[in-house]
Amino acid sequence: MTSLEIAPPVPATTPCRHTAALGAVMRRLALSLLVAVAVPAVLFYATFQFFGLTPAILTALAWSYGAIAWRRLTHLPMSGLLVLTSTVLTIRTIFTLSTGNTYVYFLQPVVSDAIVALVFLASLAAARPLVARLAADFYPMSADLAAHPRIRRLFARLTGMWGGVCLLKAAVGFWLLESLSVPTFVLVKSSAMIGMTAAAVAVTIAASLVVLRHESLRDTA
Numbered sequence: 001m002t003s004l005e006i007a008p009p010v011p012a013t014t015p016c017r018h019t020a021a022l023g024a025v026m027r028r029l030a031l032s033l034l035v036a037v038a039v040p041a042v043l044f045y046a047t048f049q050f051f052g053l054t055p056a057i058l059t060a061l062a063w064s065y066g067a068i069a070w071r072r073l074t075h076l077p078m079s080g081l082l083v084l085t086s087t088v089l090t091i092r093t094i095f096t097l098s099t100g101n102t103y104v105y106f107l108q109p110v111v112s113d114a115i116v117a118l119v120f121l122a123s124l125a126a127a128r129p130l131v132a133r134l135a136a137d138f139y140p141m142s143a144d145l146a147a148h149p150r151i152r153r154l155f156a157r158l159t160g161m162w163g164g165v166c167l168l169k170a171a172v173g174f175w176l177l178e179s180l181s182v183p184t185f186v187l188v189k190s191s192a193m194i195g196m197t198a199a200a201v202a203v204t205i206a207a208s209l210v211v212l213r214h215e216s217l218r219d220t221a
Contacts, residue, residue, distance in 0.1 A: 033081070033197065035079065035082060036064070036081045036084075037197070040063050042190075043056075043063055044059065045190060048183065053102055053182075057093050057097070060089060061086075064085060068082060088108070091108075092105050093105075095108075102182075106185065106189075110170050110177065113167070113169045114167065117163045117165075117166035117167035117170060120159050120162050124156060124163075128155075129155050129156050129159035132152070154207060154208065154211045157207070158204055158208075161200065161204075162200060165197075165200045169193055173189055
């Protein structure tokens with residue numbers, strides 16, 4: 001009787017595990033951007049058109065705190081992006097209402113984008129660029145995978161890309177602030193920023209998917 005040694009089959013889901021995980025990441029990112037960025041921007045613009053600047057500021061802030069409270073009450077994981085945007089809105093609101101300086105309320109995001117861009121670009125000189133430090137929050141990966149040369153190059157390129165995107169957002173935001181009326185600025189700036197951020201997220205996910213799929217196929221070969 002001849003015995004045949006048959007290797008155990010590779011699970012059919014193995015090559016697709018990164019694809020499925022990235023799909024979940026995309027859904028989480030889309031929901032986070034919707035709750036933390038898109039909805040407050042729409043509420044701000046609509047309230048501003050009908051009731052003026054101060055109610056618009058308070059409405060956007062109320063939405064952010066309401067979203068945080070909802071997550072607490074329903075025991076959902078807290079969104080770091082939501083906390084960050086709520087903190088920034090709180091600082092902008094306190095300063096604006098206490099000084100009456102509305103220009104600074106709209107200038108602050110421009111300055112923030114410029115600072116974040118510098119942080120991204122400066123981190124390229126470190127052993128782990130900023131995207132490498134943030135990646136684990138969105139996509140679980142082993143230390144071996146994170147240390148792979150292709151993954152490290154991906155992290156460096158995405159860090160440079162996000163630095164450029166934030167710098168572009170700062171430049172476009174400042175130009176719009178200086179050249180448009182407040183109502184037009186609010187509408188155009190919100191649409192432009194959301195569009196640029198969404199495009200950068202799409203490029204990030206697509207590039208990550210290509211590299212991670214390659215590593216999956218290589219590991220199962």
